[in-house]
Amino acid sequence: MNAATKALHPGESVGEQVHGHTHDHAHDDAHHGAQEGWRRWVYATNHKDIGTLYLWFSFAMFLVGGVMALGIRAELFQPGLQFWQPEFFNQLTTLHGVIMVFGAIMPAFTGLANWMLPLMIGAPDMAFARMNNWSFWLLPPAAALLLISLFVPGGAAAGGWTLYPPLSIQAGMGMDFAIFAIHLLGISSIMGSINIVTTILNMRAPGMTLLKMPMFAWTMLVTAYLLIAVAPVLAGAVTMLLTDRHFGTHFFKAAGGGDPILFQHIFWIFGHPEVYIMALPAFGVVSQILPTFARKPLFGYVSMVYAVCAIGILSFMVWGHHMFAVGFPATAQLFFMFMTMLIAVPTGVKVFNWIATMWQGEMTFETPMLFAIGFLCLFTIGGFSGLVLALAPVDIALHATYYVVGHFHYVLVAGALFSLFGAAYYWLPKWTGYMYSEFWGKVHFWWSMIAFNITFFPMHFLGLAGMPRRIPDYPLQFTTFNSMASVGAFLFGTAQILFLINVIRTIRGGVGPAPARPWDGGHTLEWEVASPAPHHTWETPPDEATVVAGLRLQGLEHS
Amino acid sequence: MRVWRSGAALALFSSFACASDSRFTFQPAQTVIARDIADIHNWIMLIIAVIFVTVFGVMFYAIFKHRRSLGHQAKPFHENTIVEILWTLIPALILIGMAWPAAKVVLAQKDTHDATLTIKATGYQWFWGYDYLDSGFSFKSKLKTPRSQIENYNSPGEPKDEKYLLDVDEPVVVPVNTKVRILTTSNDVIHSWVIPAFGVRQDAIPGFIRDTWFKAEKEGVFRGQCSELCGRDHGYMPIVVKVVSQNEYKDWVSKRQAAAKAAADDPNKNWTKDELIARGQKVYESNCVACHKADGKGGGPFPALAGSKIATGPAEAHIHIVLTGKNAMPSWAGLTDTEIAAVISYERNSFGNHDGDFVLPKTVKAARK
Numbered sequence: 001m002n003a004a005t006k007a008l009h010p011g012e013s014v015g016e017q018v019h020g021h022t023h024d025h026a027h028d029d030a031h032h033g034a035q036e037g038w039r040r041w042v043y044a045t046n047h048k049d050i051g052t053l054y055l056w057f058s059f060a061m062f063l064v065g066g067v068m069a070l071g072i073r074a075e076l077f078q079p080g081l082q083f084w085q086p087e088f089f090n091q092l093t094t095l096h097g098v099i100m101v102f103g104a105i106m107p108a109f110t111g112l113a114n115w116m117l118p119l120m121i122g123a124p125d126m127a128f129a130r131m132n133n134w135s136f137w138l139l140p141p142a143a144a145l146l147l148i149s150l151f152v153p154g155g156a157a158a159g160g161w162t163l164y165p166p167l168s169i170q171a172g173m174g175m176d177f178a179i180f181a182i183h184l185l186g187i188s189s190i191m192g193s194i195n196i197v198t199t200i201l202n203m204r205a206p207g208m209t210l211l212k213m214p215m216f217a218w219t220m221l222v223t224a225y226l227l228i229a230v231a232p233v234l235a236g237a238v239t240m241l242l243t244d245r246h247f248g249t250h251f252f253k254a255a256g257g258g259d260p261i262l263f264q265h266i267f268w269i270f271g272h273p274e275v276y277i278m279a280l281p282a283f284g285v286v287s288q289i290l291p292t293f294a295r296k297p298l299f300g301y302v303s304m305v306y307a308v309c310a311i312g313i314l315s316f317m318v319w320g321h322h323m324f325a326v327g328f329p330a331t332a333q334l335f336f337m338f339m340t341m342l343i344a345v346p347t348g349v350k351v352f353n354w355i356a357t358m359w360q361g362e363m364t365f366e367t368p369m370l371f372a373i374g375f376l377c378l379f380t381i382g383g384f385s386g387l388v389l390a391l392a393p394v395d396i397a398l399h400a401t402y403y404v405v406g407h408f409h410y411v412l413v414a415g416a417l418f419s420l421f422g423a424a425y426y427w428l429p430k431w432t433g434y435m436y437s438e439f440w441g442k443v444h445f446w447w448s449m450i451a452f453n454i455t456f457f458p459m460h461f462l463g464l465a466g467m468p469r470r471i472p473d474y475p476l477q478f479t480t481f482n483s484m485a486s487v488g489a490f491l492f493g494t495a496q497i498l499f500l501i502n503v504i505r506t507i508r509g510g511v512g513p514a515p516a517r518p519w520d521g522g523h524t525l526e527w528e529v530a531s532p533a534p535h536h537t538w539e540t541p542p543d544e545a546t547v548v549a550g551l552r553l554q555g556l557e558h559s
Numbered sequence: 560m561r562v563w564r565s566g567a568a569l570a571l572f573s574s575f576a577c578a579s580d581s582r583f584t585f586q587p588a589q590t591v592i593a594r595d596i597a598d599i600h601n602w603i604m605l606i607i608a609v610i611f612v613t614v615f616g617v618m619f620y621a622i623f624k625h626r627r628s629l630g631h632q633a634k635p636f637h638e639n640t641i642v643e644i645l646w647t648l649i650p651a652l653i654l655i656g657m658a659w660p661a662a663k664v665v666l667a668q669k670d671t672h673d674a675t676l677t678i679k680a681t682g683y684q685w686f687w688g689y690d691y692l693d694s695g696f697s698f699k700s701k702l703k704t705p706r707s708q709i710e711n712y713n714s715p716g717e718p719k720d721e722k723y724l725l726d727v728d729e730p731v732v733v734p735v736n737t738k739v740r741i742l743t744t745s746n747d748v749i750h751s752w753v754i755p756a757f758g759v760r761q762d763a764i765p766g767f768i769r770d771t772w773f774k775a776e777k778e779g780v781f782r783g784q785c786s787e788l789c790g791r792d793h794g795y796m797p798i799v800v801k802v803v804s805q806n807e808y809k810d811w812v813s814k815r816q817a818a819a820k821a822a823a824d825d826p827n828k829n830w831t832k833d834e835l836i837a838r839g840q841k842v843y844e845s846n847c848v849a850c851h852k853a854d855g856k857g858g859g860p861f862p863a864l865a866g867s868k869i870a871t872g873p874a875e876a877h878i879h880i881v882l883t884g885k886n887a888m889p890s891w892a893g894l895t896d897t898e899i900a901a902v903i904s905y906e907r908n909s910f911g912n913h914d915g916d917f918v919l920p921k922t923v924k925a926a927r928k
Contacts, residue, residue, distance in 0.1 A: 254766020327769030471794030
């Protein structure tokens with residue numbers, strides 16, 4: 001990793017910014033260069049270094065969570081118990097969920113925001129550089145707690161990533177590890193979010209008003225507000241769980257006058273916005289990639305912003321649709337059904353805008369574009385299955401079945417993860433200064449695309465036929481589709497090794513040096529600095545002429 | 560619902576050529592609700608198919624025609640207020656067309672009034688218990704599939720039979736064409752009571768009672784599985800409902816009631832010490848053994864009974880603690896006088912305790928006041 005990361009940040013001496021006026025004073029002060037060795041990472045305050053840390057951490061967690069997923073799929077290849085005891089199977093499903101959500105997807109987007117936001121809005125760094133360091137360095141201990149919990153008496157948390165009591169009150173000390181891990185991850189998220197909000201609101205380049213920011217900045221802004229609002233809610237929920245477990249409270253224990261369903265309400269008041277915390281940044285990434293490769297401004301920028309805000313607000317009013325089977329009165333069932341269906345309107349607007357962006361474009365199909373289009377296709381399928389589940393009566397038939405598993409993997413894997421891959425290929429030239437292998441990028445895309453659908457599409461059929469989720473073993477009529485999904489999962493896992501190899505090879509020189517603007521359709525500010533991006537960028541803000549010229553090409557400035 | 564049904568047929572025909580294969584879609588509906596659910600699903604799939612083809616048709620047209628390799632020039636338009644308003648309003652209208660029939664089914668699902676028969680389903684880790692509240696008997700319903708078919712760690716195991724994981728020793732029996740109300744609750748963690756063919760799913764929540772209903776239209780056996788993660792054997796607690804004719808049901812109920820009566824204790828019986836101790840062992844094994852253990856040594860927060868002050872001291876204190884509970888121990892006042900008398904007698908004369916005394920049901924009855 002050391003050689004790789006060194007190449008990733010060659011520092012001041014190599015990089016030369018394209019516009020001299022953005023970088024017009026010499027940097028001979030010692031504190032401006034990157035520190036050497038481990039200090040550079042442990043003491044990191046540079047947004048690019050911290051972004052790099054976040055991205056590698058999330059990729060490592062992605063591999064760990066992925067191996068757990070393969071453990072799950074191996075057991076489900078055939079009916080009967082072949083590999084794991086049921087309780088270990090439950091630990092795998094729980095940790096897979098927690099690690100992928102909190103360890104892989106969320107930190108990956110925070111990493112992207114760290115790396116790209118200052119570059120894209122013309123800021124020298126994130127607003128709170130030291131807090132930024134702390135918010136990253138809380139993650140490894142949290143991940144360690146989760147992994148160590150596998151080896152404590154009773155094993156890791158096994159109540160599903162939703163941690164519903166009373167099951168999670170019964171659990172062994174692995175649950176306490178999970179609770180503390182969630183506390184740390186929550187603190188990290190809140191600090192990361194405060195940093196993002198402050199940076200976006202205060203440090204934009206001259207001429208870049210809020211309604212002229214790149215869409216990625218908008219989606220990260222709304223995401224950060226959502227996180228600040230709901231991360232404390234989750235912390236509260238798990239703290240109540242902790243006191244129920246050890247300090248004799250009865251929040252969720254019916255025997256003491258508590259209510260187990262209260263936890264579900266609190267959890268999903270966090271949990272539904274959380275879905276959009278993982279989806280909105282993906283929208284932002286796709287809104288950057290599509291215009292670049294269609295060589296057209298993003299269609300309907302303002303309606304995109306309104307749609308993101310509308311989704312953010314509506315996401316607080318739909319938590320009950322995760323609980324259609326707890327036995328709400330009819331009025332609550334109807335309210336949550338209507339509100340949930342309403343989210344389809346702004347989401348539809350976004351999809352239509354993306355397609356209108358592609359319409360009459362001059363498209364080329366490099367790997368980032370392929371992942372963006374793959375995102376668009378599969379996320380829409382996930383949206384459609386979400387609409388089916390939103391209908392409360394139909395949800396009664398599909399709730400807690402594999403249909404739901406299929407649905408949220410279409411949204412989170414083909415949605416969030418594909419957009420992350422797209423983002424990685426899109427910005428790798430800027431990060432490393434080298435071009436990645438387009439051939440292997442495309443192989444990675446097509447392989448992932450096909451394997452993904454082999455894995456998750458059959459799950460819709462399993463759910464319709466009634467297979468419950470979170471079971472280690474199943475009746476015989478579900479065998480065919482489960483075997484298929486397992487084969488697909490192993491294929492999908494293999495494809496990600498290609499990605500890792502491609503990234504490492506790019507860091508080591510790739511297929512040649514990348515120009516400052518590797519994509520001729522890219523007009524946001526990050527393409528104004530050299531590739532690789534120097535250790536420090538925009539120490540003096542970009543001048544208004546540069547900003548305005550870019551905004552014109554993005555269709556955001558008309559005078 | 561007619562419109563939706565004809566749309567449904569069309570959707571079935573067009574989008575799922577394989578829809579007749581039950582592996583691809585819902586299990587055949589056995590109730591009005593299940594049929595309504597399938598109809599709404601088909602109706603919405605039809606709408607989705609149309610939208611999907613239209614939207615992605617446009618997108619793939621652009622992908623194939625508006626590309627640089629064909630020399631297509633970008634046209635840098637980026638807004639159109641009328642189009643944007645239209646594609647906000649039209650989806651909203653389509654959603655109303657989806658929500659309306661769904662809302663009607665929500666109301667029907669929630670209407671548990673005027674049920675002829677009420678059965679309480681209680682979730683346990685990991686089996687179901689059923690109380691026929693109108694007829695006064697109850698039973699437990701446990702997985703019948705042997706472990707030898709399930710565990711294949713070292714060998715392929717015994718061949719799995721057709722009803723693998725879907726068979727129980729005692730199914731719920733209900734009469735055909737009768738509105739049955741199911742009350743759900745739980746003894747420990749949250750479970751969920753599901754019969755897909757009936758379109759019924761209701762979580763079973765400890766400390767709370769929830770309800771749902773169904774009216775099966777055909778005789779037969781219908782199967783479901785617990786669908787809320789409830790711990791280790793979540794995958795091994797199926798739900799089986801046997802729908803029978805009215806007469807068959809009456810016969811079954813009278814047989815069940817007779818059996819329940821035979822199993823009940825006669826309140827006027829004169830118990831001997833040995834009879835009480837033998838009966839007490841059974842009560843102990845089904846209620847106390849989980850915490851105090853078979854050898855009476857307890858464990859963790861659960862105190863030993865062997866040689867304990869309570870079990871070797873005065874009987875009054877022993878009766879008191881069983882009736883009222885203490886710390887982690889709940890009150891066992893729900894047991895009958897005979898059961899409490901028997902289990903106390905057993906505890907005072909086992910695990911090395913030799914009190915030599917025993918407690919009669921009437922003593923317990925007196926202690927309750």
